[in-house]
Amino acid sequence: MSYRIPIGPYHPALEEPYKIDLVCEGETILEAELKVGFNFRGIEYLAEQRNYIQNITLLERVCGICSNVHTLSFCRAVECLAGIKPPDRAQYIRVVVAELERLHSHILWAGIAAELMGFQTMFMTCFAIREKVMDLLEVISGNRVNYAMNCIGGVNRDICDPESILSGVDALEKEITRIVIPIFTTDRTVQARCAGVGIMTKQQALAWGTVGPTARASGLSQDIRKAAPYAAYDRLDFSVPVENAGDVRARLVVRALEILESCRLLRQALHDLPNGPWRGPDFVEVAVGEAISRIEGPRGEVFYRLTSNGSEIPTRVRIRTPTFANMPAVCLMLQNATLADAPLIQASIDPCYSCTDR
Amino acid sequence: MDFNAIPVQVGLSQPWEKRADGLWLVAPNLDVEKLTAWMIAHQARFVTMTAQAGIGRECRMEYHWDIEGQLLTFVTQTHKGSIASISALCPAADWVEREVHDYFAVNFGGREDIPPLMLRPKDPPGIFSPGGGKKS
Numbered sequence: 378m379s380y381r382i383p384i385g386p387y388h389p390a391l392e393e394p395y396k397i398d399l400v401c402e403g404e405t406i407l408e409a410e411l412k413v414g415f416n417f418r419g420i421e422y423l424a425e426q427r428n429y430i431q432n433i434t435l436l437e438r439v440c441g442i443c444s445n446v447h448t449l450s451f452c453r454a455v456e457c458l459a460g461i462k463p464p465d466r467a468q469y470i471r472v473v474v475a476e477l478e479r480l481h482s483h484i485l486w487a488g489i490a491a492e493l494m495g496f497q498t499m500f501m502t503c504f505a506i507r508e509k510v511m512d513l514l515e516v517i518s519g520n521r522v523n524y525a526m527n528c529i530g531g532v533n534r535d536i537c538d539p540e541s542i543l544s545g546v547d548a549l550e551k552e553i554t555r556i557v558i559p560i561f562t563t564d565r566t567v568q569a570r571c572a573g574v575g576i577m578t579k580q581q582a583l584a585w586g587t588v589g590p591t592a593r594a595s596g597l598s599q600d601i602r603k604a605a606p607y608a609a610y611d612r613l614d615f616s617v618p619v620e621n622a623g624d625v626r627a628r629l630v631v632r633a634l635e636i637l638e639s640c641r642l643l644r645q646a647l648h649d650l651p652n653g654p655w656r657g658p659d660f661v662e663v664a665v666g667e668a669i670s671r672i673e674g675p676r677g678e679v680f681y682r683l684t685s686n687g688s689e690i691p692t693r694v695r696i697r698t699p700t701f702a703n704m705p706a707v708c709l710m711l712q713n714a715t716l717a718d719a720p721l722i723q724a725s726i727d728p729c730y731s732c733t734d735r
Numbered sequence: 736m737d738f739n740a741i742p743v744q745v746g747l748s749q750p751w752e753k754r755a756d757g758l759w760l761v762a763p764n765l766d767v768e769k770l771t772a773w774m775i776a777h778q779a780r781f782v783t784m785t786a787q788a789g790i791g792r793e794c795r796m797e798y799h800w801d802i803e804g805q806l807l808t809f810v811t812q813t814h815k816g817s818i819a820s821i822s823a824l825c826p827a828a829d830w831v832e833r834e835v836h837d838y839f840a841v842n843f844g845g846r847e848d849i850p851p852l853m854l855r856p857k858d859p860p861g862i863f864s865p866g867g868g869k870k871s
Contacts, residue, residue, distance in 0.1 A: 414853040421838075422863050457755055586781045586827025599780070604804025669756040669799070669806060680799070682785050697783040697831075705830055734853060 379407060382716070386415045392489065393730035397723065401716055409711040409719075411704060416734035424694035429455055429529060429663060432691070437523045439696065440732040442485065445478045446674035447696070448527040450681040453607060455529050457668035458685050459661050466655040467531040468609040472646040473542070474517065474526045475608070475672075476639040480549070481510040482675035483632045483639075486727045487557060490629060493721045494570045499560060506552055513545045530657025539647040546647070550640040561633040571626035575710040575722035578623055585706040588699050589677020590635060591726045594620045594627035601673035613645045625718075625725040632727075663687065674699055676727050698732035736777075736803055745770045757806030765811035767798060771821040771828075774800050781827040782806065786835045788864050792816035794839050817842040838863040 385396040394415035400408040420439055424432050436447045449471060456463065463471075488503030511521045517536055518524035526532050536542060561567060577587070582595035592599065600617040602610040618634035620627035665687040672679045677699030684693035703726045710722050742749060742760060746769055751758040774781070782799040789795050789812060796818055798809045811818070820843035822829040832843045833852035840861030843849060851858060 414851070414855070417853040419862070454756075583778065583780055584775070584826055586825075597780075599801070599804060601804075605806065669808065671806065678782070680783055682797070682799075684787060693785070693787045695783075695785040701830065702783075702827070705826065 378402070384719075386412070391720075392724070392728070395728075395730050395733075397719075399711070399716065399719060404715045404717070406711045406714050406716060406719065409708040411708060413704070413730060413733055416730050418735060420735040421694050421696055425691060428689040429661065429691065432694070433527065433529075434525075436694075436696075437525065439698070439735055440729055441522060442482050442729060443478060443674045443676065443679075443732070444523045445474050445526060446672050446679045447681075448525075449475065449608075450670045450672045450679050451683070451694075452527045452529050453670035453672070454668045454681045454683040455661070455663060457670065458663045458666055458683065459529065460664070461530040461658065461661065463531045463657065464654045465609070465651045466535070466653045467657070469646045469650050470532045470534075470536055470655060471527065471608040472610065472613065473536060473643060473650075474514070474524060474532075476642045476646070477510055477514050477517075478524075479639045479675045480636060480643075481507050481514070482727070483636050484510060484553075484557070486632060486675075486724075487561060487629075487636075489724055490721070493724050494567065496560075496566065502556055506549065506557065509545070509549055509552075513542055513549075516545075517542065528657045529661050532655050532657075535655050536647070536650065539650050543644065543647045546640055546643045550637070553636055553640070558633050558637065561629050567629065568626060570721070571629055571725075572622075572624060574625045574718050575714055575725055576622075576624045577706055577710050579621070581706065581709055582623070585709065586702050587677075587706050587726075588702045589673070589675075590628060590631045591677060591699075591703045591706070593618065594631045595623035596621040599678075601671050601678050605671055607670075607672065609646060610642075612649070613642055615642050615645075625721060628725045663689075663691075676700055676729060676732075677703065696735055698729070698735070700726070700729045700733045704728055704733060736805070738802075738805060738807075741773075741807070745773045757808055759808045759810065761810045763812055765798075765809055766819075767809075767811065767821055768819050768824065770798065770809060771824045774802075775825060777802065779807075781821075781825050784828065784831045784835060786839045786841060788839060789813075792840075794835075794841050796835075796841070813841055816840065817844050819843070820845040822846060836860050840864060 379402045382399045386394040396412035398410045436451045437444045439447045484507040488500045491499035579596035582592045598619045615638045663685045670681045680697035682695040779800045779802045785797040787795045794813045800807045836849045837854045
């Protein structure tokens with residue numbers, strides 16, 4: 378006989394408010410149903426009431442973790458309509474901030490995943506390492522969460538001392554390589570807890586439109602930084618880790634390897650940082666039309682589409698966040714899983730409901 | 736992939752408009768189900784859909800697909816506030832259609848039901864439409 382377990386919208390197993398109804402038979406999940414919208418703020422509508430400059434501040438608040446990718450996506454769409462090419466130094470600084478953001482997002486997620494596996498020490502270790510990434514972001518931007526780095530046509534702050542950031546990245550990489558990577562890629566407890574759990578096949582990943590590390594852990598190789606490069610990514614050398622198992626462990630491994638690739642990108646971007654201007658123009662005229670911008674955020678592709686009527690206020694701002702694309706597939710991953718694995722499986726896509734609901 | 740061959744294969748005579756942000760094609764009478772079937776058969780990824788309020792009840796509808804990293808945007812419009820649903824063919828479109836219904840009250844033909852995604856069950860849909868979202 379089957380029974381229904383409602384979890385949420387506010388529950389200790391969930392990071393943010395959403396509701397998941399599980400239909401179980403014994404300990405096995407037969408079906409899962411998701412309800413979102415508890416964080417709905419109408420940000421797309423609000424963005425259509427504000428000018429382009431005000432919108433940068435608004436859109437930075439779509440997400441508290443990947444705030445930078447939202448302003449970067451928006452600024453790139455405006456730059457496309459205004460025909461502006463940011464200076465080279467700004468493009469490299471954008472890479473540095475984006476990769477530091479990816480680092481802190483992935484390490485935060487690793488900590489949460491460790492906690493859900495019952496690995497409390499690793500949770501504390503990950504959060505201690507993440508603090509150091511946030512310290513670097515604070516040195517660059519003056520902020521730990523909403524960095525306010527992007528402006529239309531450039532960045533708001535220069536990186537005055539790339540050497541000090543480089544030494545911080547080196548120290549971080551040593552610590553990550555020594556502690557985090559071996560545990561997440563080879564530890565027996567992690568393997569036992571994650572291997573074969575929450576499987577999504579490559580075909581399912583494509584049919585459900587999944588993106589980012591979630592899709593790459595199921596064998597889809599797309600990364601927007603490679604497929605449609607932006608900022609300075611086309612001038613930097615990096616690999617896109619792909620796993621084929623499609624389970625929680627594969628998602629863990631992809632993110633762990635991406636942490637190392639981010640360190641590699643940071644070192645190159647800081648080393649090659651070109652001289653020259655970094656600010657955007659003081660005045661921007663946005664032409665009539667539509668523009669799309671895609672960015673590879675920590676959780677996957679962030680999609681912005683903008684419509685302008687030539688005034689200082691956009692007439693349509695469409696935002697599709699990575700969790701919006703990934704979350705429906707969690708229902709697939711939960712089918713035939715055991716109830717005790719449900720928190721880990723839903724967390725394995727690194728969900729963000731603030732982003733999803735906007 | 737020969738992108739120039741795609742319009743003909745999905746029953747369109749218009750050519751692509753090549754822009755910095757991808758390939759765009761405006762087709763007011765686009766058969767969205769035929770397009771979706773072709774896209775799925777060719778391993779394309781459904782990125783999302785963008786709706787924008789037009790005149791009266793109508794909406795401009797854009798279907799964004801990705802093939803091999805190339806972004807393809809098909810622009811069409813609703814007819815009497817409706818357009819065919821693609822969620823039966825493409826599960827990735829389910830949440831997007833529900834969201835578009837919430838924001839612009841677009842009806843998606845062929846769906847058994849369209850429960851709200853961002854709104855609560857008794858909220859009136861169309862909150863982003865001009866004058867929309869009011870309880871009757």
